[in-house]
Amino acid sequence: MSVTANITPSRAADRVAVRSWKLPVLFGVLALFAVIVFAVLGPDGDATFRISQEGDAWQVPDLAVPAKVFGVVVAALCVLLAVRAYRQMKNEGRIDKWVAMTFTAAFVIGLLVWIIGGTKTQNITLVGLFTGAMLITTPLVFGSLSGVLCERSGVVNIAIEGQLLAGAFTASLVSSITHNAYAGLFAAAVAGVLVSFLLAAFSIKYVVNQIIVGVVLNVLVSGLTGFLFEKIMKIKVDGATIYNQPAQLPEVPIPFLSQIPVIGPTLFRQSIIGYLMLVLVAAVWFGLFRTRWGLRIRAVGEHPKAADTVGINVNRTRFLNVLAGGAVAGVGGAYFTLVAVSSFSKDMTGGLGFIALAALIFGRWNPIGAALAALLFGVAGNLQSILSLAGTPIDGQFLAMLPYALTILAVSGFVGKSRAPAADGEPYIKG
């Protein structure tokens, strides 16, 4: 019955591109916008970018750009790239990455120059832009790293917001009592772990829907910290709210590196939490993709049964990962009260935990991608607050919306398909 044969399969099914016209159309509209707004209606003034600060290792002269001329150049570039994108989609069914990236970069820079050229002061310090952005970016990075740790192992963590808030509250309280910021930092991590413990216990052990548990935890933490804030933190002793005056984490500039223009003040003049962030991003990435620990976590998140059949304890792995995620998010929360501002206030995380989830998806469940997405959201958010002060031609309220509009675009997959771990959100029940 055994027929041996040299089988040459005729041909596998070809992949025919279903052409997606979303991007070319979007580019076309934006290019048109660029022509009308940047070029035709461009302001006559210069847009000045201040790069160096006093005390930098070397001085870079200010960058002054004539807004109108620059607008014409950018508009022309945008039109060319839009045409190029259209033709590529038509002929090849896909758009080269560099076309999309150059277009985005050109448009964003054009927009920036146009806005600044039209403001009264007509200048902006890049240092201010980026250091201010770190105030948003840092908690976002911790939040999305917490998400990476949980979701890579297959547990959806909607409770990031609650973990950040719990961290912020606990850090402030403990730091105020002990007068030791590091004790506050440690307590924040513990608080994050406690929130995570509830998430893990309910979603892994008792198989409650993970989204629902997460949402409920957010409401719980918000209510609990609000209550304790009123009852404890508002107690005044000798006219001072002694339970809400946390000792702050000092800034630790790194010699020389901190004097590089722009990069120095942004990355190397931070508190210990800022450095911890940089280390964690690298460490989580390396851990996930280069070590046994990471391989097992990813297997558990992708195909838990396969992991189980090679002797990996799926639910224990998930439990530990959710706890670790809680600790990371708790530290991120501490940043609010130990670095960013000097005291706790009710619901002070302001939805950043949800934006962190968006950064996680935008960054494709990759620690480095998530960190870059968090940076993008941070810059966009801070740009808005700088510009609304500077008196721009665009309404401040409209600019305030931008980071969230960006988030929706990111999450809806406009920027490319983002593939979640296959078993993300699915409980594993043996047998």
Add this chain to the structure above:
Amino acid sequence: MKLELKGITKSFGALVANDHIDLVVASGEIHSLLGENGAGKSTLMNVLYGLYEPTAGEILIDDKPVKFSGPADAMAAGIGMVHQHFMLVPVFTVAENVALGGESTGFAGILDLEDTRRKIREISARFGFHVDPDALVEEIPVGVQQRVEIIKALVRNAKILILDEPSAVLTPQETDELMDIMAQLKAGGTSIVFISHKLREVKAVSDTITVIRRGKVVGSADPDASTTELASMMVGRSVSLTLEKADAQPGEETFKVTGLTVMNDAGQRLVDDVTFAVADGEILAVAGVQGNGQTELTEAVLGLHKHVQGSIMLDGKELVGRSVRQVLDAGVGFVPEDRQDDGLVGEFSIAENLVLDLYTKEPYSRFGAMNRAVIAKSAQEKVAEFDVRAQSAQDAADTLSGGNQQKVVLARELARPLKLFIASQPTRGVDVGSIEFLHKRIVAERDAGTPVIIVSTELDEVLELGDRIAVLFAGRLMGIVPGKSSRELLGLMMAGLTAEEAQAQLDAPVGDSTAGDAPAGDSTAGNTEGGAHE
């Protein structure tokens, strides 16, 4: 290594899946476990592999009792298992999958995949596996994935290999290769437990056969026993394996598919420019390995797919672009391949399931309210007519066995006057006794003059039912051949040769063929036939 199971019992609540099973697998033998779907073979093996804890009984290895609290223990004891549904992470490479759980690491747990790659290459070379350690699992054919599973077991020094229904996803040629591999493993001293319900394979490869029925060992058989003998042991009564049917009396070709192409959202052609016609009173059986476009072909007829090009004509009416409701009303009866997910609502009663497509119509409902008396009465008739074994027609559908569920689906679909009947995998997971019955009903529908399309991955069923046989490979029609064609011909077509190429190859002198050298299913190789599309 000798393996012995003594009095293994495994119960889930009131259900006893394994009832005092005794089994001895001698060192270096291929021991087949033969039994119908649901007889308890897989449960037994999951107990052996440490996935389930036995309710009673013990496992002995080399006469020493062992206890497994998880698969890790079983692996450490030298037991490896290739599951029916592969336990591979699709987005991992072959090496990562093989390494998982037993990783070679350097300092601080850093992965040393080079070590794993070396082992994979070693085993690949020894057995002629052609497995690339760096290929992504989701991108390699199922036949190769299965070899990865075998490598996984061998890397862990498995002395006893359990193969759970390994041929379910393979072409006949790949199955032959698998059997060669099993023989090689045996020669190397590995014991193999081979689980199957396919009599032919069991007979070809086994040293010993143990037959299991309803959770109990009913006896052992000699590989020389006849298939009828084995089948009756399996079922518990004598069964006729050959369907008696008259030759078809094809009438006019009322169902015509022309240039049908179905694409998924990513633009892959799942069905690629397929053209065929089915005549009244004829069964066209569609053969092919799982996942070669059969599902999409039938679903496209029903109107379940978005990206459909070409034409589907039934009785002169175009079906493409119509809603499912309109297609059903045009007289199409449809048995989906997954009856539990798509064919039935498990929580609904048998009676309700029997009117899922009719409940809006008189006499089953009046003025928008269901007429329960009529529904119950017609259900009783259907249950009797189709011999559905149930306490009552008001029982939930998911309390039925697979065979009885399928009878309910068939009863519903055949209740209306049909102009076309399509059944996907009509007997998958159905006991041998019910298969006979279901086949007879399908042939009866044909004899009533309805054009019938049967999709099946079981070659036996295709040969049994088909008046003509169409073979799909990678979404394309490899040709339509007469119902009594040879297995070899169909096997070659299922591997991607057109009917003419396959015939030519069979006619060629024997010395010409390069004995199984080409990795079967290497679907990227070559383009021997000019397709008609850009």
